[in-house]
Amino acid sequence: MEAATAAATQLGSGSIEYSAQELSVEDTIMVHYTPPREFFREESGLFYCGGYNGWDGEETPVMVPLLRQRDGRYKASITIPNFAKTLDFTVTDGIRYDMGPDDAFYHIRVTHIREEDDAGNIRLYRQDEDGTLTYEGMIETFDPQELERMIDEGIDKVAENIKVETLSTEEQQAVQVMRAEASILGEKLGLGNMQVSEARDAFDFFDDETTGELQVEHLGLVLDRMGLTLDADEIAGLLERHTYATRPEATTVRLSEYMHMWSELDQADTGIDII
Structure with missing residues (x-):
C-alpha cells in the first residue's frame, strides 16, 4: 500500500500525544490521537499505519487499530523496536489518510x-x-554462557535492590542494561528483532515490579499472551529444561530462561496460534 499516494487528494491534520517525554528502544508507549473534525466517517474504525526511520509509505506498514475513548480521542499501544530512531506514521480509516502537519507524516523521535x-x-x-x-x-x-551469567547476576542485583515503588537512577540504569542484554541474548538465540520485542512486552506485562523474574505459575499466562497454546505437560517440560535444570528449587522464571523457552518454541514451531 502506498499511503502517501492514496492520501494525496484527501488530507487532514489532527494531533497526537504520547505517554513519555524521553523514549527508548523497546519501550511500549500509548499514543493518543485527536482526529480533525468531520474528516473521517463517523462510523469508521481508525488505524495507526506506519514504519520507522524515515518511512515514506512505500514499504509495507505496521498496522495497529486505534481504540476510541469517551472524550472522542483514539489511542493505541506501540512497542518501539530496538533498531528504531523515529516512528513515522499516518492515521487512516482505509479511505482517507491524516498525514499530519505539512502533509509529511507524523513523527515521534526516539x-x-x-x-x-x-x-x-x-x-x-x-x-x-x-x-x-x-x-x-x-x-x-560476550559468548552466550558468559552473557547469560551476567544477565542472571544483573537480575539478582536489581531484584535485591528494589525495595520501594520508586527506583533510584542507578536501579533504573541497571534495568535498562538488563533489558538490552536480554534482547542481545534473544537475537543470539536466533530470534528476530520483532520477536524479541514482542517477547519482552509479554514478559513485562506480568512483571509488575520490573525485577526480571516471574512467578512460575505466571509462565502460562505469558505464553498465552504471546499466542502460544501449550498444555500443562508442555509448560512443565519447558520449566524442567530451562529453569529447574539449573535451579531445582526455583519458584520464579528468569528473563534469560524465558528467552531460551521462547527460542525453543520458535524453532519447534509448535503450539502457535496466529491471532
Whole structure:
C-alpha cells in the first residue's frame, strides 16, 4: 500500500500525544490521537499505519487499530523496536489518510537509541531533536554462557535492590542494561528483532515490579499472551529444561530462561496460534 499516494487528494491534520517525554528502544508507549473534525466517517474504525526511520509509505506498514475513548480521542499501544530512531506514521480509516502537519507524516523521535558497531558491540546514544547523537555507553559482545551469567547476576542485583515503588537512577540504569542484554541474548538465540520485542512486552506485562523474574505459575499466562497454546505437560517440560535444570528449587522464571523457552518454541514451531 502506498499511503502517501492514496492520501494525496484527501488530507487532514489532527494531533497526537504520547505517554513519555524521553523514549527508548523497546519501550511500549500509548499514543493518543485527536482526529480533525468531520474528516473521517463517523462510523469508521481508525488505524495507526506506519514504519520507522524515515518511512515514506512505500514499504509495507505496521498496522495497529486505534481504540476510541469517551472524550472522542483514539489511542493505541506501540512497542518501539530496538533498531528504531523515529516512528513515522499516518492515521487512516482505509479511505482517507491524516498525514499530519505539512502533509509529511507524523513523527515521534526516539531519544535513547542503539547501533551495532563492526565488532558486534551495541553502542548506546542519546538522540537530540536535531538528530545529533551523544554517546552514552556500550554493551560489549560476550559468548552466550558468559552473557547469560551476567544477565542472571544483573537480575539478582536489581531484584535485591528494589525495595520501594520508586527506583533510584542507578536501579533504573541497571534495568535498562538488563533489558538490552536480554534482547542481545534473544537475537543470539536466533530470534528476530520483532520477536524479541514482542517477547519482552509479554514478559513485562506480568512483571509488575520490573525485577526480571516471574512467578512460575505466571509462565502460562505469558505464553498465552504471546499466542502460544501449550498444555500443562508442555509448560512443565519447558520449566524442567530451562529453569529447574539449573535451579531445582526455583519458584520464579528468569528473563534469560524465558528467552531460551521462547527460542525453543520458535524453532519447534509448535503450539502457535496466529491471532
